[in-house]
Structure formats: structure tokens, C-alpha cells
Amino acid sequence: MNPVGRAGGQFIGGRWERSASIGRIYVENPATGEILARVCTGDSADAEQAVSAARSAFPGWSATPLETRVRIVRDACARLSNEVDDLAELISKEVGTPLPVSRAAQVVRPIEVLGSLCDAASEVAWSERIDSTVVVREPLGVVVAITPWNFPLHQVVAKVGAALLAGCTVVLKPSELAPLSAYALADALHDAGLPAGALNVVTGLGSTVGEALTAHPDVDGISFTGSSAVGRQIGAVAARSVKRVALELGGKGPSLVLPGADTETAAAATAARCFTNSGQVCAALTRLIVPRDQVGPAEAALAAFVEAQRIGDPFTEGVTVGPLISAAQKERVLALLTRGIEDGARVVAGGPGGPVPGGGHYVAPTVLSDVDPAMTIARVEVFGPVLCVLAYDDVEEGIAIANDGEYGLVGAVWGPDAEAAEAAARMRMGMVGVNGGRLNVRAPFGGYKQSGHGREFGRFGIEQFLELKSVNFPSADRITWSTP
Numbered sequence: 001m002n003p004v005g006r007a008g009g010q011f012i013g014g015r016w017e018r019s020a021s022i023g024r025i026y027v028e029n030p031a032t033g034e035i036l037a038r039v040c041t042g043d044s045a046d047a048e049q050a051v052s053a054a055r056s057a058f059p060g061w062s063a064t065p066l067e068t069r070v071r072i073v074r075d076a077c078a079r080l081s082n083e084v085d086d087l088a089e090l091i092s093k094e095v096g097t098p099l100p101v102s103r104a105a106q107v108v109r110p111i112e113v114l115g116s117l118c119d120a121a122s123e124v125a126w127s128e129r130i131d132s133t134v135v136v137r138e139p140l141g142v143v144v145a146i147t148p149w150n151f152p153l154h155q156v157v158a159k160v161g162a163a164l165l166a167g168c169t170v171v172l173k174p175s176e177l178a179p180l181s182a183y184a185l186a187d188a189l190h191d192a193g194l195p196a197g198a199l200n201v202v203t204g205l206g207s208t209v210g211e212a213l214t215a216h217p218d219v220d221g222i223s224f225t226g227s228s229a230v231g232r233q234i235g236a237v238a239a240r241s242v243k244r245v246a247l248e249l250g251g252k253g254p255s256l257v258l259p260g261a262d263t264e265t266a267a268a269a270t271a272a273r274c275f276t277n278s279g280q281v282c283a284a285l286t287r288l289i290v291p292r293d294q295v296g297p298a299e300a301a302l303a304a305f306v307e308a309q310r311i312g313d314p315f316t317e318g319v320t321v322g323p324l325i326s327a328a329q330k331e332r333v334l335a336l337l338t339r340g341i342e343d344g345a346r347v348v349a350g351g352p353g354g355p356v357p358g359g360g361h362y363v364a365p366t367v368l369s370d371v372d373p374a375m376t377i378a379r380v381e382v383f384g385p386v387l388c389v390l391a392y393d394d395v396e397e398g399i400a401i402a403n404d405g406e407y408g409l410v411g412a413v414w415g416p417d418a419e420a421a422e423a424a425a426r427m428r429m430g431m432v433g434v435n436g437g438r439l440n441v442r443a444p445f446g447g448y449k450q451s452g453h454g455r456e457f458g459r460f461g462i463e464q465f466l467e468l469k470s471v472n473f474p475s476a477d478r479i480t481w482s483t484p
């Protein structure tokens with residue numbers, strides 16, 4: 001495994017290159033402040049070179065038989081499987097995820113996603129007949145993938161794996177805060193036989209490399225995961241050349257507890273989904289919406305859950321909550337917490353003054369109650385370990401609170417099966433878990449409203465990177481067509 005990309009260079013045209021830019025990005029361990037690596041701060045020249053390499057590689061890669069594309073990606077998947085422990089340690093250092101969680105969620109799960117994409121390639125209808133027309137799905141072209149820091153390998157494989165299987169070539173810009181695992185994927189694919197230029201990795205800032213890639217005329221599509229604010233900027237820049245854009249943005253996940261549900265079980269499960277990765281999860285459940293007469297039991301269950309958590313260094317045995325990614329993120333979370341308390345929310349557990357270790361970017365897991373749906377803390381994506389409790393008087397109001405807001409990524413509902421399913425059908429979310437139903441990596445991942453558009457995972461993720469072509473024949477009996 002090569003976690004620092006040949007001394008922090010750029011991977012372009014199948015080779016590790018030293019950027020012409022003299023700038024360096026310092027990758028920090030958020031638990032200690034230690035500098036893990038220095039990588040290149042790429043510039044527009046690096047972006048140009050990477051897009052050129054991807055464009056040159058596209059004709060050959062797009063014409064490569066599907067079974068060969070699948071074989072190469074599956075081989076890379078196997079190579080990553082041999083590096084699970086090293087990758088988990090690396091991501092725990094650059095993101096701060098506790099090591100056992102890092103192994104399961106940051107490494108094993110992405111490998112599962114990559115393998116499921118290989119399986120799903122055969123499920124895509126690469127060609128189909130409609131009367132005297134053959135409808136063909138063909139690779140979109142050169143794709144730019146811009147990925148976040150919170151699940152750095154997971155987000156990369158969901159985009160890069162799907163795009164490569166679709167026959168596209170890719171320029172990847174990983175987050176400057178956590179770029180190291182992307183280098184390991186590049187090496188795995190290269191060693192598996194991926195042709196030069198089919199995948200290129202350029203590190204740098206969004207304001208320079210990201211914008212240059214987004215605006216480049218030879219880029220056909222962009223897949224971005226990150227904040228809604230940046231997603232809007234990317235959409236605006238891409239619109240100038242009418243590029244296809246897939247956006248996976250923010251969330252403010254509601255967890256709706258219906259009358260008749262086991263409130264304590266629902267509360268504990270919601271807290272687990274809220275505090276994973278220190279709350280730095282777009283699909284976190286961050287709003288527990290309960291009948292008013294169940295607020296007390298919910299608060300007691302949440303307080304007990306927080307009491308059982310151990311916050312500290314990701315490599316210390318028994319730690320369940322690590323640091324936030326940066327000092328800036330810690331400051332933002334604490335400011336939103338303070339604002340929530342000033343607006344009238346009550347601290348049930350944790351809080352801005354909660355006990356945390358020194359030397360890192362820690363915020364105590366926090367539960368706030370007496371939260372009104374109009375409060376900022378109930379509407380803004382905090383991206384930290386903060387859970388809000390909101391009360392309702394009837395189910396109609398509960399569903400209305402769940403749907404209230406600009407986001408619609410993920411939700412949950414708890415209660416008698418039939419009633420819970422009915423409530424799930426009315427929730428304006430891209431994904432809803434019923435009574436503990438969890439993420440399925442073969443099903444579509446994505447949201448409604450300002451949580452973005454486009455889908456990842458399974459055949460849906462591959463289809464995101466395909467174009468539709470209609471080939472019309474004079475009559476059905478005169479069709480002569482075979483999909484490349």
C-alpha cells in the first residue's frame with residue numbers, strides 16, 4: 001500500500017507525478033494534531049493534464065468489454081481486501097474514526113460496495129428493444145469525482161468504481177483533509193491492470209483544482225458529495241457547459257417514533273446512528289421526533305446511551321467517539337450548540353462544556369430537548385455529535401415535522417409494522433429505515449430536495465454514468481445490432 005502517493009504527488013496518466021505547483025497540503029491527525037503527510041496543492045495545470053489523460057484514455061476504456069472492466073475492478077477490490085488493517089489504521093489517523101468502526105465502516109463496507117458494483121454491472125440493461133428501436137446505454141465520457149473527508153474511501157469507490165464499470169474515465173479530486181486512502185485505491189487499480197489515464201488523482205483545494213475541473217470543457221459529468229453550498233456552486237459552474245451533475249449533499253435525518261413503538265429502543269438506535277463517526281455523517285439521524293408523552297422516556301434512554309460512550313483517541317481500546325476532523329469544524333459545531341441553547345433548547349446530556357480530552361478536536365456527544373422545529377439547531381446540518389429531541393401531539397404533526405426543512409436524504413420510522421410503513425411512504429426522503437432497517441448497498445443511495453439528485457450504489461450508481469441512445473430501424477425484423 002502506498003498511502004502517501006509517491007511522496008504526495010499526483011497520479012496522472014498511470015504515473016505518479018510531482019506537481020509543478022510548489023504548494024503543499026498538510027494532512028493532520030485530528031486526535032493529536034500530528035502531521036501525517038504532505039501532499040501537493042494542485043493547480044489548473046494539473047487539472048488540465050489529468051483531464052487530457054482521461055480524454056485520451058476514454059476511447060480505449062469505453063470500448064473494453066464489460067467482462068474485462070469487471071475483472072479489473074474486482075481484482076482491485078481483492079487487493080484492497082488484503083490491506084484492510086493498514087487502511088483502517090490510515091483512515092483512523094486522517095479522519096479520527098475509532099479503529100473498530102474504521103475497519104467496519106471505513107474499509108470493509110467500501111470493499112463490499114465495490115464488490116456489489118461489480119455484481120450489479122450484469123444487471124444493467126446495456127441494450128433493449130422497443131418495437132423497431134434498440135435503446136443502448138453507453139459511457140457518459142470523462143467524469144470528475146469530487147469526494148469528502150468523512151468517509152474518504154467509501155465515497156471514492158462508490159463514484160470511481162461505478163464510473164469505471166460504466167466505461168467512463170475518471171479524474172478524482174479527494175478532500176484535501178483526508179486524501180491518503182485515495183492513493184491506495186489508485187495503486188490497487190493500477191496494479192490490477194487499469195489502463196493508463198482511466199483513473200487520475202489530483203489533490204488540491206476546491207477553489208483551484210475543483211473549479212478548474214468543474215469548468216473544463218472536456219469533462220462530460222461531475223459527481224460531487226459534500227455541502228449543499230458547494231454543491232450549488234458546482235451546479236452553477238457546470239451549467240455553463242451543460243454538464244451532467246450528480247450531487248449528494250446534506251441531511252438532517254428525522255427519526256419518527258409512532259405511538260405504540262418501543263421508545264427506548266428507538267431512541268438508543270437513533271443515538272447510535274447520530275454519533276457514529278462523531279456525527280460527521282450526511283445520513284445521520286439527528287432529529288428524534290416523539291409523542292409528547294414519550295419525551296421523558298426518550299430523554300432517559302438517550303442520557304443512558306451518552307453515559308455509556310467513551311470519547312478519546314481512536315486507537316484507545318473501548319473508545320466509541322473520536323475527534324472532529326478539524327479545529328474549524330469543532331468551532332462550528334460548538335457555535336451551533338451555543339446558539340441552540342440560547343434559542344431555548346435544554347441540554348439533556350453532553351453540551352458545549354461536556355468533558356473531552358485535550359490535544360484534539362473533540363466535542364462531547366450531546367442531546368438537546370425542548371427543541372422547536374423552527375430553531376436553527378433543528379434545521380441546519382451540524383455535522384457533529386448533536387441529537388435534537390422534538391415533541392409532537394398527533395401523527396400528522398409528527399410526519400409534518402419530519403418533512404419540514406430543506407433536506408430529504410434519510411429518515412427512520414418506528415412503530416407497528418403497517419403503520420410504520422404507511423408513515424415511511426409519506427416521508428419525503430430518498431431513504432427511509434423502518435423499525436431498524438439498514439442501508440442496502442445494492443439499493444439506490446441519494447436524497448430529495450436540497451440533499452441533491454442522482455443516485456449511488458448498485459446498478460443505479462452505474463446508470464448514473466451512462467448515456468441513452470436510440471437506434472431506429474425501418475422495422476423490427478430488420479434490426480441488426482450487438483452491444484459492444
